[in-house]
Amino acid sequence: MKIDWNALLMVTGVSIVSTVVFVVLLAIGIRMVMVSRVQVKQGGTGSAALGGGYLAIGLAALLVLFGIYLIVPQFH
Amino acid sequence: MTVLFVVIAVIVVALIFDFTNGFHDSANAMAGPIATGALKPRTAVILAAVLNLVGACLSTEVAKTISGGFFDEQLITAPLILAGLTGAIIWNLVTWLLGLPSSSSHALFGGLIGAVVVGAGLNSVHGWVIVSKVLLPAIMAPLVAGIAAALATRLAYWIIRDVRRKHADNGFKYGQAFTASLVALAHGTSDGQKTMGVITLVLIAAGMQPADSGPQWWVIIAAGLAIGLGTYSGGWRIMRTMGKGIVEIETPQGAAAGAAATATILASSHLGFGLSTTHVSTGSILGSGVGRRGAEVRWSVARKMLTAWLLTLPGAGIVGGLAALLAERGEVAGVIALLVVLAAACGVIYHFSRHSKIDHTNVTASHEVKVLTSASAARLPGPRKIKKTKSAA
Numbered sequence: 001m002k003i004d005w006n007a008l009l010m011v012t013g014v015s016i017v018s019t020v021v022f023v024v025l026l027a028i029g030i031r032m033v034m035v036s037r038v039q040v041k042q043g044g045t046g047s048a049a050l051g052g053g054y055l056a057i058g059l060a061a062l063l064v065l066f067g068i069y070l071i072v073p074q075f076h
Numbered sequence: 077m078t079v080l081f082v083v084i085a086v087i088v089v090a091l092i093f094d095f096t097n098g099f100h101d102s103a104n105a106m107a108g109p110i111a112t113g114a115l116k117p118r119t120a121v122i123l124a125a126v127l128n129l130v131g132a133c134l135s136t137e138v139a140k141t142i143s144g145g146f147f148d149e150q151l152i153t154a155p156l157i158l159a160g161l162t163g164a165i166i167w168n169l170v171t172w173l174l175g176l177p178s179s180s181s182h183a184l185f186g187g188l189i190g191a192v193v194v195g196a197g198l199n200s201v202h203g204w205v206i207v208s209k210v211l212l213p214a215i216m217a218p219l220v221a222g223i224a225a226a227l228a229t230r231l232a233y234w235i236i237r238d239v240r241r242k243h244a245d246n247g248f249k250y251g252q253a254f255t256a257s258l259v260a261l262a263h264g265t266s267d268g269q270k271t272m273g274v275i276t277l278v279l280i281a282a283g284m285q286p287a288d289s290g291p292q293w294w295v296i297i298a299a300g301l302a303i304g305l306g307t308y309s310g311g312w313r314i315m316r317t318m319g320k321g322i323v324e325i326e327t328p329q330g331a332a333a334g335a336a337a338t339a340t341i342l343a344s345s346h347l348g349f350g351l352s353t354t355h356v357s358t359g360s361i362l363g364s365g366v367g368r369r370g371a372e373v374r375w376s377v378a379r380k381m382l383t384a385w386l387l388t389l390p391g392a393g394i395v396g397g398l399a400a401l402l403a404e405r406g407e408v409a410g411v412i413a414l415l416v417v418l419a420a421a422c423g424v425i426y427h428f429s430r431h432s433k434i435d436h437t438n439v440t441a442s443h444e445v446k447v448l449t450s451a452s453a454a455r456l457p458g459p460r461k462i463k464k465t466k467s468a469a
Contacts, residue, residue: 004349007347010343010347011344012216012223016227016339019224019335019339020224022251022255023231026232027231027235029247030236030239030247031235034240061254067342070346071134071258073134
């Protein structure tokens with residue numbers, strides 16, 4: 001029996017990349033929503049920042065949905 | 077009559093193991109959100125329990141083997157399964173008493189291996205498989221999840237560096253609650269199956285259901301309920317070690333740890349490299365502590381946990397082996413004796429846990445899990461745990 005180094009490497013890479021992508025999207029989303037609120041207070045519309053923020057959070061939410069897809073065997 | 081009695085005994089004990097599996101692993105998903113306040117303790121365990129139950133009922137393909145390749149499956153008899161389960165339960169309870177998150181799968185494999193060694197000799201166990209499936213993953217899991225969590229934590233704090241903390245925390249709390257829910261659901265699909273597999277194998281071996289058939293509906297429901305109830309009961313001692321003992325968890329850091337645990341568990345289960353949920357979750361919390369500047373990681377706690385992980389297989393194996401000695405002695409009498417011993421051991425451990433009760437009301441009140449009021453868990457020397465178990469067995 002041999003250790004499957006390929007699988008191990010894949011797991012390492014995929015885990016790190018997807019974790020970082022999810023957290024960075026979430027953090028960017030939170031930051032942009034906050035930036036838009038500051039802009040509104042200063043008299044601006046803040047709509048661009050708000051839209052960008054919700055887009056980032058939405059993408060993070062898609063990753064969560066993909067997680068559910070992976071877990072539930074009936075989906076694939 | 078004898079067969080029926082043994083089968084019923086195995087089913088009951090398997091469900092008890094499933095319960096301990098639930099409360100041992102409740103913290104894997106929920107320690108983080110409870111520690112940061114993303115979820116209230118009660119809400120968190122109810123959510124985790126429901127998701128575990130749902131997960132257990134979702135899984136279509138129940139584990140066909142219970143040996144995991146560690147030993148020859150043909151050697152295993154119903155009394156040996158009973159002995160193995162006993163070893164796993166007692167090990168799970170002892171580590172729970174000490175507040176140590178150890179792998180329930182390793183406990184199960186260890187208990188069964190110990191029982192098989194007593195029943196069929198040392199040669200029946202495949203040593204190399206133990207290295208590749210236990211030692212290597214035990215080191216890799218915290219490393220992979222830890223690096224992921226550390227990187228993500230560092231980046232998250234950099235991105236939100238000039239956002240006021242109170243505002244940022246709310247968003248991260250949602251992220252944390254969702255990733256924790258994914259861990260709980262994934263846990264149900266994987267660990268719920270183990271008990272169904274054990275019960276189904278015993279039913280097939282006893283000729284009560286056709287070979288190669290799936291689990292009966294009542295087995296699925298019973299196993300799902302057992303793991304769900306176990307999860308609901310919370311395993312607060314382990315929850316405290318993971319949520320408070322390793323490092324103080326801030327919300328962005330908790331979100332990173334949850335994401336790392338989820339990503340690593342899903343990646344490893346889909347790319348064919350089995351990592352323990354427990355090891356992954358602990359590693360990600362540890363990593364998130366390393367990633368946040370100014371966080372104080374308690375490495376003494378981490379070292380203690382690593383020791384517990386490495387001891388789980390042999391430790392549960394010794395208890396399983398001793399239990400097998402008892403179970404092999406005369407069919408019904410041996411089984412009854414084993415059940416009495418198991419009940420006594422559970423009672424003793426429960427009694428000790430009452431000295432320093434930890435529940436949903438005080439889980440985040442401290443970072444230490446004490447067993448005796450005068451001595452902290454850290455000062456309990458290793459060998460004593462085993463001795464205590466032995467004298468109970």
